[in-house]
Amino acid sequence: MIEGANNVLTKRLQELRINHNLTQEQVANILGVTRTAYNMYEQGKRQMDYNALVKLAEHYNVSLDYLFQRTDVPFLNETMEEDELDFMLQSLSLYRDIKYKYK
Template sequence: MYFQRLRDLREDKDLRQEDVAEILGISQTVYSRYERGFQTIPVMHLLKLADFYQVSTDYILGRTNTSKPYPAK
């Protein structure tokens, strides 16, 4: 699965793949594989990205077009 939204979110913040990879504590190559869908994103990285971009995981995964995260209970 190709994650265009990961790329869009990153570019909207004027970040490089290297910048996001550093936040996740991984190499740029691994992060690039996430964006291109060549490697599965671990749940802990998906959650960290959702928190960083302040969007829902469903938005990143393309399951909804609503970017706002769900309210905390």
């Protein structure tokens, strides 16, 4: 894994864990690793294997593309109807417009 990709992943791992009100210990239990091992994933000192990445993506209901910041849309398209996805994307666009306008 390249250095930049690892930094992107560590940021997303932390954000998702915090947004889901989980501790590192709880995520470690989901993955079947120690808290120390998971902490090293979040710090970018250890690389997650493919199976662990898939398990977390499934747990958080996000795509691997979202984990690696290839997209900023955390929702899995196939879990949403087309009108719901359109609404989410329009809402996100509106939010970003307002956010940058008033920064």
